[in-house]
Amino acid sequence: SQQGEEDPQALSIQEGENATMNCSYKTSINNLQWYRQNSGRGLVHLILIRSNEREKHSGRLRVTLDTSKKSSSLLITASRAADTASYFCATAPDSNYKLTFGKGTLLTVNP
Amino acid sequence: SQTIHQWPATLVQPVGSPLSLECTVEGTSNPNLYWYRQAAGRGLQLLFYSVGIGQISSEVPQNLSASRPQDRQFILSSKKLLLSDSGFYLCAWSKTTRSEAFFGQGTRLTVV
Numbered sequence: 001s002q003q004g005e006e007d008p009q010a011l012s013i014q015e016g017e018n019a020t021m022n023c024s025y026k027t028s029i030n031n032l033q034w035y036r037q038n039s040g041r042g043l044v045h046l047i048l049i050r051s052n053e054r055e056k057h058s059g060r061l062r063v064t065l066d067t068s069k070k071s072s073s074l075l076i077t078a079s080r081a082a083d084t085a086s087y088f089c090a091t092a093p094d095s096n097y098k099l100t101f102g103k104g105t106l107l108t109v110n111p
Numbered sequence: 112s113q114t115i116h117q118w119p120a121t122l123v124q125p126v127g128s129p130l131s132l133e134c135t136v137e138g139t140s141n142p143n144l145y146w147y148r149q150a151a152g153r154g155l156q157l158l159f160y161s162v163g164i165g166q167i168s169s170e171v172p173q174n175l176s177a178s179r180p181q182d183r184q185f186i187l188s189s190k191k192l193l194l195s196d197s198g199f200y201l202c203a204w205s206k207t208t209r210s211e212a213f214f215g216q217g218t219r220l221t222v223v
Binding site: 030031033035040041042043044045048088090092097098099100101102103104 | 117143145147153154155157160162168170199201203205208209210211212213214215216217219
């Protein structure tokens with residue numbers, strides 16, 4: 001079963017705009033991770049945020065984590081056409097070794 | 112640096128035929144290894160994970176199996192493929208049980 005659920009399922013924006021994707025999860029976690037997948041390719045790790053962190057930045061990426069609400073958000077600022085991809089959150093639970101993924105958000109950035 | 116190799120990239124197999132997908136990791140030792148399956152337009156389903164040689168945890172039944180004959184080799188197998196086994200299979204590794212995962216390029220399996 002899916003641990004994380006991303007929202008929205010699809011997002012279409014213009015180049016230069018910001019894109020925000022959300023992830024909700026169900027159980028206690030050790031950390032939460034965001035990945036990117038270009039069509040037909042493997043996933044690429046973007047950022048990891050630990051359960052005791054609230055916000056993390058990496059370049060144009062900003063991730064927040066609210067463990068009380070069991071939710072996370074990924075913000076991509078000043079988007080580019082090359083950011084077009086599917087974005088997944090993955091949770092690493094406290095209780096086991098499974099890294100489980102949501103269904104992803106398909107982001108389309110129009111030039 | 113560490114690299115992960117997964118092959119083949121694409122595979123078309125008839126129903127009832129066997130399957131063997133191989134994944135190897137280079138440049139690290141005792142990695143945690145994962146097999147995922149992704150249906151078209153869907154998320155990733157965890158199939159198997161391994162924290163060491165001979166230690167395989169299964170998340171899904173029956174028609175698929177996994178083996179780890181060497182520290183950095185992970186094999187996904189089936190004795191008889193079903194149509195429902197079609198999908199995009201991804202191998203991944205991580206340094207520790209909860210660290211970031213690094214993915215192979217995937218195998219597109221079509222069962223006909």
